[in-house]
Amino acid sequence: MLTFTEENYIKALLKLTEEVGVEAVGTNELAAHLGVKPATVTDMLKRLKEKQLVSYEKYGKVSLSVSGRSLAIDVLRKHRLWETFLCRCLGFPWHQVHEIAEQLEHIQSNELMDRLDAFLGFPQIDPHGDLIPSKDGVFQVKPKRTLSMLAATQSAVLIGVGDNSAAFLQYVDAVGLQLGSEILVKRIQPYDALIEIEINGKTSQVSQKFADQIFVDTPPQRDEISDVGLDVEGDL
Amino acid sequence: MLTFTEENYIKALLKLTEEVGVEAVGTNELAAHLGVKPATVTDMLKRLKEKQLVSYEKYGKVSLSVSGRSLAIDVLRKHRLWETFLCRCLGFPWHQVHEIAEQLEHIQSNELMDRLDAFLGFPQIDPHGDLIPSKDGVFQVKPKRTLSMLAATQSAVLIGVGDNSAAFLQYVDAVGLQLGSEILVKRIQPYDALIEIEINGKTSQVSQKFADQIFVDTPPQRDEISDVGLDVEGDL
DNA sequence: TTTTAATGTTAGATGAATCTAACTTAATTA
DNA sequence: TAATTAAGTTAGATTCATCTAACATTAAAA
Structure with missing residues (x-):
């Protein structure tokens, strides 16, 4: 223990x-x-x-070690399941859940987590867009594309964030972003590299530091493949 | 803190x-x-x-002290709200919830408890029949009548238990009791004071020690007042 | 009232998790 | 390569929660 x-x-x-x-x-x-x-x-x-x-x-x-990794993944699983519970069931805004989940993740009871998992409908993604490890510890990190990698005129969809702190997430809220939001990069300032983005018609300027923490999925645009939306919670 | x-x-x-x-x-x-x-x-x-x-x-x-009591009541409130959550939402049997709630009661977040309280519909009674203190710490212990106080031929309704250990609660399950069950005292052995009770047609012998931990409400019988059932969860 | 039993306290030790200050090793730069 | 800087370790102290063993106080019994 x-x-x-x-x-x-x-x-x-x-x-x-x-x-x-x-x-x-x-x-x-x-x-x-x-x-x-x-x-x-x-x-x-x-x-x-x-x-x-x-x-x-x-x-x-x-x-x-192998056993250390497996235990760590289990803690991470608990953390993300609790975050999901706090957002989905208790209505917490996403910037508040990390801190509380930091405490809840240490509760010892496998049965508790299995039941909570079932209660939530076996979610795969937590409120910040991170993968929830499965019960048997399967967990791999997808390579991440960030907002800062996009060029001007490109658009993308928010699928996750690299920083779960309240300060950062409230900033994300302030520019009108949430999981699934479409982001259009209008232009990048040559002088100070600030990125001008548009979300739901609202324009904001964000820093490189900010953009590094914004994970996006770039939908196929040029290839004319039809609309593929991000289904945050339904993809079993 | x-x-x-x-x-x-x-x-x-x-x-x-x-x-x-x-x-x-x-x-x-x-x-x-x-x-x-x-x-x-x-x-x-x-x-x-x-x-x-x-x-x-x-x-x-x-x-x-006054402040000590108030803090203690707050811990008790958390404990009982979590127990209610574990039973009602996650489907835990009542004999398992105490142990897990012993951990959950120490999570620090007033907002968490307020939201959980609302999520559960402001319950007043926990799965063991104990009163859940209100947010402002109002909490008084009702004087308790136990099964061991009943005489032969009397009947009563289970409204709570004095012991939340798994061992005891599984015993309670085994004799077919749950909150709201009607208990009939058939007779009391003069020799060893064992109590013969009937629940839903099932007869069991229980000890004084056991009966001391069974809290009951005696419905008005002789006075011919009409049926008053115990509404475990609905009495706001 | 004196003795004994029950109850409660002190002192000193332990393990976990942390710190500061001083020291050592490894890496980088001139 | 030698000097400097960065990274890492050791030693010794602190706080919390616990223990055992020895001592002190209070209550009960003879």
Whole structure:
């Protein structure tokens, strides 16, 4: 049985490796991500190694073991199922659910999660557009295309976000975006690289930093293939 | 902000005083109830006193302060709302919900509980028949009549239980009882005080210990007042 | 009233998770 | 290659929640 803190460490490792597509991470990076000091991380890594959750050698990089990865994915699954519950059933705005799910993800009961999963109709995507790992831990990260990769005059559909913080998500709300929204890139300022976008007729200027966190799907336009909408929740 | 453990101590204090109708409790009793050693309780009581949650003097009995009681009631409210959610929405049998709610009751978010409360339709009674405290902490314990107080030939309706452990509740299930069930006391063995009861035509023998934990409402019978059923969930 | 039993406290230890400050190793740059 | 910087570790301290073992107080019984 893992402690809350141990669960948070392996979850962070999952995020910092798999989501970025990197093999292993350093102590400092982990510390920064978790908001603790590097020394604290070193201590914890020793404990995680003893429990065979990570592979780690002194002064080297860390990566999750097979069992560590599987436990981390389970925590992530809980997190995303709870987020889905909070939005869909309790009507929370998406910028509030992450913080509460950070607590709920540590509740220990497999049966609870299975029942919640069934209650929600076995959702595949959470309120931020992230894939919910299946019960048996199948979980792979799709390569992501971001708004910042688009050229002027291109349009795309919002399928996810790379930052779940309340501050970022409220900004997303403010420009009128939600999952499934169509985004048109009107032009990119040559001078400061600000991107002018249009959503439902409303025009906004956003930064590269912002655009890096906006994941999009580019619908086939030139090929004249007929309308393929994003079905956020219905694709079993 | 209280720690999980502090919340558990004040919850235990609420239970050991109010539910039993006693002013204050001793260190040993608290320790026994929480499954820790008396020395541990002494330490914790000092901390709780510093935080003004209890009134306590060395070698004396402990009781909750006004603010301690209010916080304890809030924990109890969360516990019972979660239990209601687990039974009603996720279909958990009542003997499983207590353990999971022991974890969920410590999640910190007032908005979460308010939304859950609304989602459940502002329930007043939890799956064990206990009153759910209202948001403003109004909560009084009704004096309880138990099955063990009934005489032979009397009948009554199950309105609650005094023990939420899985072992006890499964026993209750086994004799065919659920909230609202009508119980007929057929006779009481003079020799060993076993109580013979009938529920839906099914006869069982139960002990005094068991009967002490079965809370009942005795419908007016002799007075010929017409049928008054127990409406477990609908009485706003 | 004195002894005994029950109850409660103190002191010292442990493990988890954190910190700061000092030190070591690895990587980069001149 | 040597010096500097970045990254990582160790040592020692702190807080929380717990323990055991020894001691103190209160209540009950002889």
